[in-house]
Amino acid sequence: MSHVLNCKIISHRRVGADCRRLVLAAPQVAQAARPGQFLHVRCGGTADPLLRRPLSIHDVDQEQGLVTLLYRVVGRGTALLAARRSGERVNVLGPLGRGFAPPPAHRRVALIGGGLGIAPLLFLARELVKEEREVWVFHGARTAVELGCADFSVLPVQLLVATDDGSAGHAGSVVGLFRESAAKMRPDWVAAAGPHGMLRVLTSEMRRLDLPGEVSLEERMGCGIGGCVCCSCRIGAPGNWQYRRVCADGPVFAAAEVVWE
Ligand SMILES: Cc1cc2nc3c(=O)[nH]c(=O)nc-3n(C[C@H](O)[C@H](O)[C@H](O)COP(=O)(O)OP(=O)(O)OC[C@H]3O[C@@H](n4cnc5c(N)ncnc54)[C@H](O)[C@@H]3O)c2cc1C
Known part of the structure; x- marks a missing residue:
């Protein structure tokens, strides 16, 4: 169930190169949220800008009733x-979407x-660890400093990192790092989020390895609740796809079903 809530900011600080970690008191959201869902956030203190902005739920503390973006x-x-x-x-409005x-x-x-x-992957990792699954996290960024946004x-996960400039971990793309590590790791399921280009390359790699999984898509969003249809994407098979709304039908979709444009 989704809520419209005025949430108190518990902490708001700069992390990594140019990111912010925002902790909100939002017990109802903390109870209801699933990994991969998002909040639609009224960013200013007024109705300007009119449209909310979608931000994934980064972490949840159910005991304390906290939600981190x-x-x-x-x-x-x-x-x-x-x-702020x-x-x-x-x-905020949420939690929204299919996680x-x-x-x-x-496993x-x-x-x-x-x-x-x-x-969205920290919250997902937390839930998977609770279920005693083996979790490998592949984190790619432009530089080592940017990797500092997520902790x-x-x-208890295996963390592998890649940077475009080679300042930490694997030099190059995070998909390249995954490709190199897959033989050792032998994953049986993949969850991914990131830029379209990266997800497109990753899904073709998953097809090659015959690996199932899901990807979280990002499109410019209007209402966030399925009404305006401006965040549509193509889901199905090439030549036999349908428009689906990232906000209400996603943002998470089966990787094999995304028709990349
Ligand atoms: C489901 C979902 C979850 C998201 N989760 C996060 C998150 O956890 N953290 C985060 O930093 N961002 C996230 N985003 C992206 C975030 O919503 C946008 O960066 C934000 O709306 C930009 O608002 P703005 O007013 O600052 O920028 P604008 O002034 O609206 O745009 C600035 C620039 O960002 C680009 N842009 C804006 N929105 C998007 C988008 N959705 N996808 C791609 N490019 C965009 C614009 O084309 C423009 O070049 C998410 C998007 C979606 C759809």
Whole structure:
């Protein structure tokens, strides 16, 4: 069930190169949220900008009733959000969307995040660890400093990193790192989020390895609840696809069903 809530900011700080970690008091969301879902956030304190901005749920603390978002400042909405201070209230709508649904039988799971695509994967890793699955996290970023936006050290997972400039871990793409590691790791399921180009290459790699899994898509979003249809993507098979709404039918889809444009 989704809620519209005015959530108190518990902490809001800069992490990594140019990201912010925002912790909100949102007990109802913390109880209801599933990994891969998102909040639709009113970034300024007013109705301007009119449209909310979608941000993935990065982490959840059900006991304390806290929800954490991780975001990069890229434009007006996120710049307004970055100016909000602890103690202020942020209006959110959520949790929204269809999250990740790893089948119980799959026990060796690879989570692959490119850039801020890492955001939904911490919450997912936490849930998979609770279910005693073996979790490998592949985190790709432009530089070592950017890797600092997400902290997986709190969880018993295997973390492998890749940077475009070679300043940490594998030099090159996170998909390249996954390709190199897959033989050793022998994953039986994959969850991924990141830029379209990265996800497209990854899904063709998954097809080659005959690996099932899901990807979280990002499209410009309007209402966030399925009404305006502006975030549509193509789901199905080439030549036999249908438009699906990223906000309401996704943002998580079976990797094999995404028709990349
Ligand atoms: C389901 C979902 C979950 C998301 N989760 C996160 C998250 O956890 N952390 C995070 O940092 N970002 C996330 N995003 C992207 C985030 O919503 C956008 O960066 C944000 O809306 C930009 O708002 P703005 O007003 O700052 O920028 P705008 O002024 O609206 O745009 C600035 C630039 O960003 C580009 N842009 C804006 N929105 C998107 C988008 N959805 N996809 C690709 N490019 C975009 C624009 O084309 C433009 O170049 C998510 C998007 C979706 C759809």
